[in-house]
Structures are given as C-alpha cells and as structure tokens.
Amino acid sequence: MRPSAAALVLLGVAVAALVAHRLPAVGVLAAMLLAVCLRAGRRSKPYLWGTLFSAGFVFLLSPLLQSTGYHVLWSGPDVPVLGRLDVTTEELRIAGLNALRLAAVGFAFAAYALLLDHDRLIAAATARRSVLAAALATRLVPTLERDAAGLVEALRGRGLEPEGLRGHAALLSPLLAGSLERGLNLAEAMEARGFGRPGRTRVPPPPWRLRDYGAVVLSITVIAVAALWL
Amino acid sequence: MALASIDRLTYAYAGAPPALREASLRVEEGEVVLLLGASGSGKSTLLRALAGLVPWFHGGRFEGRVEVDGHDTRRARPADLAGTVASVFQDPEDQVVLGRVEAEVAFGLENVGTPAGDIAGVVGRALAAVGAEHLAGRRVTELSGGELQRVCLASALALEPRLLLLDEPTSQLDREGAEAFLEHALGNGSAVVLSEQRPATVLRYADRVVFLERGRILLDAPRDDALEWLEEHRPAWTRQASNNLSLVGEETVCRVAGVSFAYGDGPRVLDGASLELRRGEIVALTGPNGCGKTTLAKLAAGLLEPHAGTVERIGRSTFLLQDPGRYLVRERADDEVALGGGLAEARRALAAVGLAGYEARHPRDLSSGERERLALATVLVGDPDLLVLDEPTRGIDPERKLELAALLRAQAGERATLVVTHDGPFAAAVADREISLAALPEAALA
Numbered sequence: 001m002r003p004s005a006a007a008l009v010l011l012g013v014a015v016a017a018l019v020a021h022r023l024p025a026v027g028v029l030a031a032m033l034l035a036v037c038l039r040a041g042r043r044s045k046p047y048l049w050g051t052l053f054s055a056g057f058v059f060l061l062s063p064l065l066q067s068t069g070y071h072v073l074w075s076g077p078d079v080p081v082l083g084r085l086d087v088t089t090e091e092l093r094i095a096g097l098n099a100l101r102l103a104a105v106g107f108a109f110a111a112y113a114l115l116l117d118h119d120r121l122i123a124a125a126t127a128r129r130s131v132l133a134a135a136l137a138t139r140l141v142p143t144l145e146r147d148a149a150g151l152v153e154a155l156r157g158r159g160l161e162p163e164g165l166r167g168h169a170a171l172l173s174p175l176l177a178g179s180l181e182r183g184l185n186l187a188e189a190m191e192a193r194g195f196g197r198p199g200r201t202r203v204p205p206p207p208w209r210l211r212d213y214g215a216v217v218l219s220i221t222v223i224a225v226a227a228l229w230l
Numbered sequence: 231m232a233l234a235s236i237d238r239l240t241y242a243y244a245g246a247p248p249a250l251r252e253a254s255l256r257v258e259e260g261e262v263v264l265l266l267g268a269s270g271s272g273k274s275t276l277l278r279a280l281a282g283l284v285p286w287f288h289g290g291r292f293e294g295r296v297e298v299d300g301h302d303t304r305r306a307r308p309a310d311l312a313g314t315v316a317s318v319f320q321d322p323e324d325q326v327v328l329g330r331v332e333a334e335v336a337f338g339l340e341n342v343g344t345p346a347g348d349i350a351g352v353v354g355r356a357l358a359a360v361g362a363e364h365l366a367g368r369r370v371t372e373l374s375g376g377e378l379q380r381v382c383l384a385s386a387l388a389l390e391p392r393l394l395l396l397d398e399p400t401s402q403l404d405r406e407g408a409e410a411f412l413e414h415a416l417g418n419g420s421a422v423v424l425s426e427q428r429p430a431t432v433l434r435y436a437d438r439v440v441f442l443e444r445g446r447i448l449l450d451a452p453r454d455d456a457l458e459w460l461e462e463h464r465p466a467w468t469r470q471a472s473n474n475l476s477l478v479g480e481e482t483v484c485r486v487a488g489v490s491f492a493y494g495d496g497p498r499v500l501d502g503a504s505l506e507l508r509r510g511e512i513v514a515l516t517g518p519n520g521c522g523k524t525t526l527a528k529l530a531a532g533l534l535e536p537h538a539g540t541v542e543r544i545g546r547s548t549f550l551l552q553d554p555g556r557y558l559v560r561e562r563a564d565d566e567v568a569l570g571g572g573l574a575e576a577r578r579a580l581a582a583v584g585l586a587g588y589e590a591r592h593p594r595d596l597s598s599g600e601r602e603r604l605a606l607a608t609v610l611v612g613d614p615d616l617l618v619l620d621e622p623t624r625g626i627d628p629e630r631k632l633e634l635a636a637l638l639r640a641q642a643g644e645r646a647t648l649v650v651t652h653d654g655p656f657a658a659a660v661a662d663r664e665i666s667l668a669a670l671p672e673a674a675l676a
Contacts, residue, residue: 042494055403136327142371154556157549157618158534158570158608174559177594181555182324188287189325191572194341194387201346203336 002208003116005215010036010108010142012219017104018134018224023093025230026100033107040114046145047113051106059099063091085143120205147178231299232256233421234280234393239294241275241284249275253294257393257421262660263455265425266433266460266467267442268627269599273425274320276442277395281317298576299392313342316386317395318415320405320598320625322378322402324335331357331365331373334383342389355383356388360414375402376411377517388489396424401430401624403458404518404652427627429467430655448535465476466629481509482529482614483646484547486574492526499525505665507616507646512638514657515650517667523551523650524620526667530648531618535610545615550608552621554601557593557608564589566604571611579607582637584630606634620650635660 010033018027037044065082069090076085118135151171155162162168190196234257242248250272256282257263265273267318276285282303285292296303299314316338319325328334335353344352357363362380370378379399386394396415400408408431416422416435426432433439435550439456441464442447449459460467464490486505492498499522507513507530516522529541531549548570551557560566567576575588583603588596593604602625607618623631631653638660651657657664 111629117330119328119330122328132327135329139329142247150551150553151559153533155559155569157531157551158421159546159548159612159614160569171559178555178558181594185319185321186327188283189317189319190313190327191287191308192283192308192315192317193327193338195327195337197309197312197341197343199343200341201343201349202340203333203349204346207391208463 001217002206002212003118003121006116007112007121007209008219009215009222010112013133014105014108015103016222016230018089019078019223020226020230022230023097023100025226026097026104028227030100030104030107033104033111036111037107037114043114043142044110046141047110049108051103051110054106055099055103058102059095060191062095063087067089068094105129113141114129143182144175144179146173151175232316233261234298234423235296236276236279236524237295237297239279239292241274241279241290241292241294241359243290244591245289246290248291251280253442253445253447255440255447255450255658257423259392259421261421262416262435262437262441263421263423263474264429264436265423265442266429266439266627268384268629269602269625270597271442271627272445273442274397275445277317277397277423277425277530279303279532280393281315281395282306282311285637291311293432304345309341313389315393315395316389316391318379318386318397318399320391320398320401322375322382325382326370326378329369329371329379331362331368331370334370334381335388336447338389341371352388353384354385356407360384361410365403373519376407378589379403379411380414385407387418387420389416393421393586394418394420394422396422396544398427399626400426400428402519402621405654407519408652416553426651427625429628430458464629466632467627477536482542483507483509483544484648485540485542486526486536487530487540487542489526489536489541491522491529491534491536497646500536503667504539505530505647505648509615509646510643511662512642512647512659512660514664515648515667516652516654516657516664519583521667523667526650527618527620527650531616546612547618548612548614550605550617550619550622550626552597554598554625555607558601560590562594563590563591563596563604567607567611570608575611576607579611580604582610583607584633599627599630602626603630610641616646616648618648618650621652623651623653623656631656632659 002158012034013029018025037048064085069088071089072085072086073089078084118138122131122135148171151174152162162171237254239250239253240248241250253276254491266275267273267428275284279296280298286308298311298386301311318605326334327337336349339349339352355368360380360383362384365373365377365381370381373381379402392413400411403411411434412432433453436453438452440447441525449456451459457468484507488502488504489500490498490502491500503526505526515527517523525534528549529536531547533549547609557566563580564573564576567579580586580589585600585603585607596604622634626634637658649660
C-alpha cells in the first residue's frame with residue numbers, strides 16, 4: 001500500500017476515535033492503533049510511554065477539574081478557586097473517553113512516524129515543502145532520544161551520573177541547543193544542494209492501485225460510522 | 231578562465247573577528263587543491279565561500295569577490311550554484327535530509343531539475359561509483375559513519391559537479407576507508423578543493439597545496455614545492471613524532487578477560503576479547519571500522535557490561551566519546567570541565583589542552599577543533615586511574631596532535647591510558663604498544 005494511503009487510514013481511525021462517543025468503541029479503535037504501533041518493536045517505546053503518560057495524566061486530572069454528574073464516588077476537600085474536589089461516575093467516564101481519544105491520536109502518530117516510508121510520502125506530496133518539514137519534524141523524536149542517550153553516556157564517561165528528575169531536567173537545555181545547531185547544519189546542507197531552486201523535478205511516484213483506493217474508502221467509512229453510530 | 235576564483239576575500243561571521251583575511255585563490259578545471267591549516271584557520275570558511283554559503287547562509291561582513299563558473303557569489307545564491315558546485319561536509323549525519331539511501335541521493339538531482347525519468351539511473355550510477363550500490367534501499371539510520379559518508383559523496387557526485395568541495399571528509403574513516411573514499415571522490419574529473427587534518431593520506435592525490443593560518447593564505451604552491459615548504463616551516467605536517475616510551479609499572483589498572491558483547495538482538499560485536507592495561511602505559515587500540523574497538527573500550531571503562539567474560543578495574547575511569555558535541559552541557563568552558571573536578575583543576579586542564587583564556591567562553595561558540603580539546607579536558611580533570619580516548623585526534627591538526635601526544639606521554643605515569651584510533655602516525659607517536667583488533671569471528675586479542 002502507498003504510504004499516503006496508509007497515512008489516510010491512520011488519520012481516519014484517529015478522527016473516528018475523536019468523533020465517537022461510546023467508551024468501548026473508542027477503546028477498540030485505540031487498541032487497534034496500539035497493535036499497529038507494536039509492530040515497530042523496541043523503537044515504539046518512547047512514543048508509547050509518551051502517549052500512555054499523557055493519557056494517564058488526562059484520566060487522573062480531569063475528574064478533579066470537572067463538576068459533572070450525581071453519582072459521587074469520592075468527595076474531597078474544598079480547594080480555593082477549584083471548589084470542592086470530588087469524583088463522580090460520569091466524570092470518570094468522560095475522563096476515560098478523553099484519555100482513550102488522546103491515546104488513539106498518539107498511537108496513530110506513532111504508527112505514522114515509525115512505520116511509514118516518509119521519503120515516498122514526500123515524493124507523492126503536492127505540497128512538498130510542507131510535507132518535507134513534517135517529515136523532518138517527525139525524525140525529531142528519535143534524534144532527540146539518541147542525543148539524550150549520548151549526553152548521559154558522556155556524563156557517565158566523566159564519572160558522573162545524572163540523578164533524579166532534576167539531574168535529567170538539566171539536560172533539556174543542551175538537548176534543545178544541540179537540536180537547533182543540527183537544524184542549522186541541515187538547513188545549510190539543503191541550501192547547498194539546491195533546495196528551493198525553481199524548476200524542481202521529482203522521481204515519478206508509482207501509480208495508485210486498487211488497494212490504495214480501498215484505503216481511502218475505508219478511511220472515510222470509518223469516520224462516517226463513528227460519527228453516526230458510535 | 232579559472233573555474234573558481236577568490237579575490238582578496240576578507241570575511242567575518244557576525245560578531246566575530248575575521249575568519250578569512252585578504253585571501254586569494256584560483257581553481258582550474260580538474261585540479262585537486264588541498265587545504266591545510268590548524269583548527270580555526272579558515273579552511274571551512276573558504277569552502278563555504280566557494281559554495282556561496284558565505285555570505286548567503288551565514289551573513290557577516292564580506293569584502294572582496296568570489297566567482298564560480300562566471301557567477302559572482304554575491305548575486306548567485308548557493309541553490310543556484312548547486313549542480314555546478316557540490317559539497318560534502320564534515321559530519322555526514324548533519325547533511326542527510328531523507329530517510330532512505332536512493333531518496334537521499336535523488337534529493338539534489340530533483341532540486342536541480344534533472345529530468346524525472348533519468349533520476350533513478352543517475353542515482354544507481356552514483357552509488358556504484360562510490361562502491362555503495364549494495365546500500366540502495368537501506369535506511370540511512372542503519373548505516374555506519376563510513377557508509378553514510380559514501381552516500382553523501384554519491385549525492386554530491388550524482389550532480390556531476392564541476393567543482394567538488396570536501397570538508398575533512400575522511401575524519402571518521404580508517405586508513406583503507408579513507409583511501410577508497412578519496413579514490414572515488416578524486417577520480418571523476420571534477421575540480422576538487424578539500425580540507426584535511428591527515429595530510430599523509432591525501433597529499434599524493436593533490437596537485438596544489440594551500441596552507442592557511444589565522445585566516446591568511448601563507449602558501450599556495452604545487453605539491454612538491456609545498457612539501458618542501460612544509461618540511462622547512464611546518465614540519466609537524468610532514469614528520470612523525472618520536473616516541474619516548476614510558477616506564478610501565480606492575481599495577482594492572484584494568485583487566486578484560488574473554489568478553490563477548492552484542493547490541494540488543496544484533497550480531498555479536500566482540501567474542502572472547504581480552505585486554506590488560508597497566509599503570510604507566512599507553513595502549514593504542516586499532517583496527518578497521520566496525521571491528522568493535524569502541525565497544526571494547528567502553529567495556530574497559532565500565533560504560534557497557536559484557537554478556538560473557540569479566541572486566542576488573544581499580545580506581546576511577548573516564549571515557550572520551552567520539553562526538554565532542556556530547557560535552558556541551560554548561561554555559562562556560564571552565565564550568566563544563568569543573569563538572570568532573572574543582573574549578574582550579576578545571577582551569578589547569580583547560581590550559582593543558584591549549585584552551586587557556588577560553589574559560590568564560592560558551593562551549594557552543596568554540597570551533598570543532600576547540601570543542602575536541604574541551605571534551606578532552608573534561609575527561610583529564612580529576613586524575614583518572616584509567617583514561618580511555620575514542621578517536622581523540624578527529625578534527626585536530628598535526629601540530630595539536632603532537633601537543634596531545636606530548637601531554638598524554640607527560641601524564642602517562644599517573645594512569646593507564648587506552649587510545650582508540652585510526653590515526654596510525656598518532657598511535658606510533660603516543661603508544662607504548664598497539665593492539666590491532668580484527669573483525670569477528672577472530673576478536674581475541676594479544
């Protein structure tokens with residue numbers, strides 16, 4: 001299947017998870033996307049941790065910030081500005097729904113970043129500059145992961161061990177600076193290789209096949225079904 | 231008319247002193263010009279000027295004139311010169327745009343408007359020309375540094391440039407890899423201007439040699455005349471240092487016995503390798519790219535744990551990684567070094583590596599050669615019992631290499647030192663003994 005068709009399917013399932021209202025349906029969609037992500041093996045680890053952490057955060061925090069429902073499960077103290085902290089069955093359901101939606105979007109992005117051939121996506125794109133920028137941004141996560149591991153290894157090589165949240169947080173600034181420096185070097189190399197010059201050509205993309213059209217239909221169908229019945 | 235000419239070029243990056251002063255140079259069709267000079271002497275800036283990246287990409291103050299193929303670079307953008315000019319930069323990882331090898335090589339061809347139907351054929355021929363046709367279809371993230379460097383060269387050669395600019399392109403390659411790279415790069419009829427810190431490998435390919443110092447061109451001469459000049463005025467660039475062997479003590483600082491190691495689920499990198507390092511000795515660990523030198527060194531320093539075998543070590547060990555960019559976590563050079571010891575000791579270490587006066591500089595404002603030396607200071611501080619250096623001469627000019635060898639020799643008695651290197655002359659200059667690591671399956675060491 002063409003990467004652009006596969007990207008449409010991933011987008012379709014993620015949008016379906018956003019528009020669906022039934023908790024089990026959103027759960028199934030998120031689980032499907034998770035299963036796709038896991039095909040990337042160990043490379044999926046940072047994406048999965050990031051997504052699960054964010055979704056868990058939403059699930060834990062949002063019931064405390066809402067005041068919905070009558071079936072109180074836990075009643076807490078009064079907090080200035082926020083009012084009484086309590087958790088109801090309805091709030092838990094909404095929090096679960098939002099957490100699963102976020103997880104579905106995160107897994108869809110992870111599958112896009114890890115499993116699709118971005119070069120072919122760029123080659124097929126009409127808005128090549130935008131797609132190239134998106135593809136380079138997608139590479140940021142694994143590059144940052146590798147840079148962070150390199151910084152920690154260099155510190156260990158100096159007999160130092162970054163400890164705790166504070167020790168690791170101190171590496172964020174050099175990580176960002178290194179990333180900006182790499183971005184400048186890459187931009188310089190792209191300029192030297194003629195990027196942005198008028199009269200560009202491109203390697204002809206392969207023709208669309210039946211299953212590529214099928215992927216587009218599937219994508220639209222999933223969104224429609226989710227919006228109407230789920 | 232010359233293919234490229236630089237006429238009285240003075241250039242300064244924004245907020246910095248001039249990187250080039252009154253530099254003039256002519257490059258004829260098909261000529262190979264070798265740029266030599268210490269770190270920060272202006273070699274990279276000269277190459278950027280020929281590519282039009284100076285001043286277009288870097289800004290700064292530009293006086294003088296640079297013409298390439300009749301185009302004044304103050305009017306023609308670097309992208310306009312692409313195709314006539316092609317560049318390969320120092321670090322291949324920072325110039326790769328796309329994810330797969332063929333797409334990467336095709337990127338420049340697409341930009342310069344090569345007819346769509348011809349691109350695949352040109353890509354295949356360019357990869358074959360650098361001996362990298364087997365890499366087609368591979369992800370660039372799976373390639374070694376040497377393989378990636380070849381892909382970058384293929385990307386440049388695919389454009390069939392009339393002027394090829396190479397900025398220390400062999401710094402990550404072993405001797406055989408470097409020679410193969412140069413044969414591919416220099417054998418296609420393009421004019422080539424390349425900078426190098428290992429002149430012995432490159433000199434025989436050069437028609438002319440240009441020597442820069444503090445932004446000025448001190449020498450521009452045919453190779454044989456240049457060799458005589460270097461012999462007389464800059465002998466470090468042509469001679470090999472002598473080696474006064476140290477008195478090696480009896481105390482074993484590190485003993486690696488029968489270790490095996492593999493990264494993740496990958497193939498074994500080491501199988502039954504052994505190594506012993508005694509206080510007072512400097513050992514050079516050599517071998518081809520990919521034979522497991524760095525892995526063995528990391529096992530010795532305790533950065534990796536072996537899957538089989540044992541590693542015994544006494545005292546404190548430090549390890550210098552290949553990439554000096556990993557040593558830039560503080561805002562000042564002396565603070566950076568002081569992470570591994572006190573501030574006074576850090577300043578002594580900076581002075582020892584030739585960075586006295588750089589204490590307050592931001593580490594990211596240093597040139598690549600200065601960053602290498604800063605990184606070295608960070609592992610020298612704190613008097614380690616075992617010092618492991620992985621390719622410490624990468625990006626360092628011959629005069630600095632001699633100073634580094636002298637520094638390591640002067641401090642040799644305090645510790646055991648293991649130097650992983652591709653640099654044969656440096657190994658000979660600094661080491662008491664050399665261990666050559668073969669690629670698997672025979673990884674056992676003397």
